Amino acid sequence: MMTKNIVSYGVYLPFLRIKRDEYVNALGSCSAAIKEKAVMDIDEDVITMAVEAARDAIADVDISQIGVLTLASTNFPYQEKVMTGTVIEALRLNKNVLTCQHGNSALAGTEAFLAALGMLEQTEQKYALVIVSDSLSADASMDIEHGFGAAACAFVLAKDEPGLEFEGAYAYTGESMGLRYRLPGETSVRDIGVKTYATQAYNDTVKNAVWGLLGQLGRNPVDYSHVILHQNDVKTASALGKKIGFNEEQMKEGLLFNLVGDTGACSAMLGLCQVLDNIASNDKVIVCSYGSGAGSHALSFKSTNQLLKRTKSFKAMLNKKQYINYIQYLKLKRNI
Amino acid sequence: MEGVAIIGAGQTRYGDFPNKGVKELFAEAYLEMLQSVDQSLDPQMIQAAYIGCLSAGSGFQLGQLAPLLMGHVGLPNVNAVRIENACASGGFALYNAACAVASGKFDLVVAAGVEKMRDVSSSKGRYWLGVSGDTEYERLAGSTFAGIYALMAARYMHEYGLKREHLSMVAVKNHKHAVANPKAQFRKEITIEQAMNGVPVAHPFNVWDCSPTTDGAAVVLLCNAKIARNFTSKPVYLKGFGAASDYLAIHDRNSITRLAATRKAAAEAYKQAGIGPGDVNFAEVHDCFTIAEILAYGDLGFCEEGRAHYLLEEGVTQLNGKLPVNSSGGLKAKGHPIGATGCGMACEIFKQLRDEAKEPSRQIKNARFALSHNVGGSGGTAAVFIYQRGDE
Amino acid sequence: MGAHISIPMYQRAVPQRYRLAGQKCLKCGKVNFPPKAVCKYCLTGAEFEEIQLSGRGIVYSYTVIAGGGAPPEFSEEARCKGKYPVVLVELEEGPRVIAQLVNPPAEGITIGMKVEAVFRKIYEEEGVIRYGFKFRPATSDS
Known part of the structure; x- marks a missing residue:
């Protein structure tokens, strides 16, 4: 029986971070038990993060062998639009890849992963690309907002190629x-x-x-x-x-x-x-x-095997950052 | 090729005129031009008009502006055309008018420019300032027109050791020159401290490095040199005129510390006039941003590339220097009504070479040759003219 | 009010904007970006092969656009950031391109610093997000 393995993965964390202290200083308290969290810049959205994470994941992959693209987010920039198209163009994937988008809840990430496993059977190509990119949003006045961060990750699934089975x-x-x-x-x-x-x-x-x-x-x-x-x-x-x-x-x-x-x-x-x-x-x-x-x-x-060697470690990404204050944060969230 | 003479020139004051539109501005400059022709002239003898304008009154008359303006001044039946090359529109109007006369096709031709920039909201104003680069790339990089020149300035500073202070020296000089020019938009001196500490616009530029938005018009009358003395005893001869283009986008150019279009236009003009940069007694150059005047020094041959700042340090281009540049105050202080600028420079030189500069304190004495230099956008186009006094 | 670039016009440039698709002249072998009808190097070649530019390059020159003067379509970004850098980048493959620089280093931008392309929102018009490339300082561990 065919095995399906993660052979490569990629991550994107926004460069900007806000510390819990900023909330405490501005609001007197912070409802989330965070040390800090990642914040998208004004020119970022889940699609830009998705593209960056995917570029990281496919850096050493033969993209002509990608036959499936699944994309997940609870916060797509459009309610109706084929957003995998943006990703296909940005990554120069084959235009005949099988695509699907998953949203509506935080289950979307594993849904997209499971969907890709299934869709991989429908393509002659070797690889499926799964991209999960999310940023949560709530009004600045809501406590639940304090913990909302942003990040993206991507996985290349392969048929019968050793990796993470x-x-x-x-x-x-x-x-x-x-x-x-x-x-x-x-x-x-x-x-x-x-x-x-x-x-x-x-x-x-x-x-x-x-x-x-x-x-x-x-x-x-x-x-x-x-x-x-x-x-x-x-x-x-x-x-x-x-x-x-x-x-x-x-x-x-x-x-x-x-x-x-x-x-x-x-x-x-x-x-x-x-x-x-x-x-x-x-x-x-x-x-x-x-x-x-x-x-x-x-x-x-x-x-089952070493995954593709990565150029950027997760730790390095966590450390590559710039802190913003709460006012800058509100500006980014278009609340000022 | 026929010789070309300027026999009349007029311009509005440059500035902010809520009561005047494109037509009124043009008419004012045209009528002043007619008055400057000291012997009799029947305006109906004018055969053609080349009118430089970018925005055609902020877009209200993008089509057929030239016949509209000529009809407004009683010349409905001339060969009238609008010329557009952004900030060099006026220069290219003058160039085309000069070519028309030189070809022998016409004997009496108007070259003019007009711009009405001050009656739009600031966001619309910024729109018009950003349409003359390679919009698809430069503008979508979030850059402004100032930003493009700022890239040149930063590179020039990097390559040649130009200092922020040198940029300000251009602004201080040109503001000083404008004080005595009744046609100038800003007639106020600024200090070097002021010039170096203005509100930031686009690093390394602050507001004092940038020319203003301006309403204004300028009109010059050209004729075949053979008949110039029928109209005036003091014609000014257009001895050389050159024009050229370059890649519109800054990213397509090999060097960004020179304007290839200016160099090519200058070479053409010098060759035709049979003189070199060393023969030029004074010049009006395109200083839309302070770095533009610095680039012009090298491109016009006033110094080697990269050595312009020494000219500034030595005061060579001051009004009392060896080679006064922008005695009018330049675009920086006289003002920059985009389409009018190139013809406005010709007006300044016409007056200077006839010893008619107002006020007399700023009259440049014993000048024989003068040069004007007009640039479109960030150097996509340029026109250069060599003038010779005609009363010798 | 912006310099209006229609949705179809924007779309025609998607390969350039989204992933820096360059054109290699079949005659002289040099790489043009943005595309030209005739090669800007040999001035004769009119046939090209599409190549994928690396997005890596160095800052050839830079400026920082002050918020108040930004083009209208960038005014929201300018309002949020106060100012933003624009760089002229010389790519590894030769062409120069102009774009914004994100995550500028705290110690300042320098001519010659290494940068890499990044996918961002450029601006929004007619309710359509216009995506494209910007640059960021090259990540040190890559």
Whole structure:
């Protein structure tokens, strides 16, 4: 049977950062347990970040062999438009690649990944490119906004080429509003604002997805070197990880919320990128997304080979930054 | 080729005139030109008119502006055409008028320029200032017209050690010259400290490095040199005229510390006049930004490329220097009504070479040859003229 | 009010704007960017092969546009940033291009500094985002 493997990946973090202190100084408090978070510049959007992350991922890949492009974001710049077209032109991909866009919730990232796995069967080409790029937005007056960050990551999936082999997925989806939602035409999410309800929704959904996957593969938490859970904050994610049976060592490299903020559809996938920078052969990884209430996808991977050598390390990207103050932040968010 | 003489010249004051439109400005300059012709002239003898203008009154008359203006001054039936090469529109109007006379086709031709820039909102004004570069690339880089010249200035500073202070020396000099010129927009001296510390525009430029937006018009009357003395005892001969173009976009040019168009136009003009840069007694050069005058020194042969700042340090181009440049105040202080500028320079030289400069304090004495230099945009086009006094 | 570049006109230049597609003269082998009908180097070649420019180059000259004077279509960006740099970049392959510089170094821009192309929003008109290249200081570890 054909194996499908991540053979290359790329990351884009905006250059600008705002520290938690800026919120505290300006507003008296900050609702998010971040140290700092990534902020898009005025001339950036999820498409520009997607292109940059993808360029990073395909730098050493034969792009003529890419037959699938899937793109995910909860915050596309257009409500109606084929945005994969922009990406295809910018990356000079074949115009006959199979494409799809995923949005509407933070589940979009793993949806795009799973879609690419399926679509890869429909193409003669060897590779699929998955791009997850997200930035969250809410009115500056809302507490929920404090944690909202921005980032993009991209993965090249290959047929039968050693790398990070996809082993299986388990989905768990029900009806829950969770943390937040957004109505058509609105640029700001709405905050459900019921903390224990939201935490319970997260815990139930993510836990069921991860347990489901472990059961399906006949594995235990100890079989994994790394686990990356979607992070609306570090504390809840870590607490749940421990409850499921993972230890801090397994989780630490996947935790990014305190440095980049809530990156929505990107959250778990971005954690995977940081893990991949130092992954060892035969390491197993669980990645679990969470779509703000209703659903989770748990994905299992096994490292079979060195991935394509990368020119930029994740750590270097985290360190390449410029801090802005809260007023500059508001200007960027068009609130001044 | 027939000889070409200037027998009349007139211009409005340059400035901000809410009560005057393109037609009124043009008429004012035209009527002053007629008055300057000291012997009898029947205006109906004028055969053609070349009128430089960029925005045609901020776009209200982009089509057929020339017949509109000529009809307004009682000459509805001449061969009238609008000439557009951005800031060199006036220069190219003059060049085409000179060629028309030199060819023998016409004996009496108007060369003119007009621009009405001060009656639009600042955002529309910025629009018109940004349409003469390679819009698709330069403008979409977020650059302004000042930004393009600023790139040249930064490179010139890098290559030749030009200092910020030298840029300001151009501004100070030209403002000083404009004080005595009743036609100038700004008749106020500025100090070097002021000039170096203005509001930033585009690094290394501040507001004092930039020419203003201006309303104004200028009209000169050319005739076949053979009949010049029928109209005046003091004609000014247009001994040489050259014009050239270059890549419009700054990124396409090999060097950005010189304007190839100016060099080619100057070579053509000098050759035709049979003189060299050393024979020029004074000049009106295109100083839309301070660096433009500095580039012009090298491009016109007043100094070697990269050594313009020494001319400034030594005061060579001051009114009382060996080679006064921009006795009018230049675009910087006399003002820069885009389409009018090239013809306005000819007006200044016409007056100077006839010893009629107003006020007399700024009259350049014993001058025989003068040069004017008009540039389109950032150097996409340029026209250069050599004038010789005719009362010798 | 901007220098109006229509949606179709913008689209025709997408290969140049989105990914710096250059043209290699089949006669003299030199690389033109932006495209020309006749090669700007040999002045005779009129047939070209499309090549992908690296986006890497050095700053040939630079300026910093002060907010108040920005072209109207950049006024929002200027308002947000106060000022922004524009650079003339000499690309590895030879051509020079003009574009904005993002993430300018705190110690200032210098002629000769290494830069690389980056994909950004250039401006928005008629509700359509016009994407294209800008430059940023070259990342040291690449």
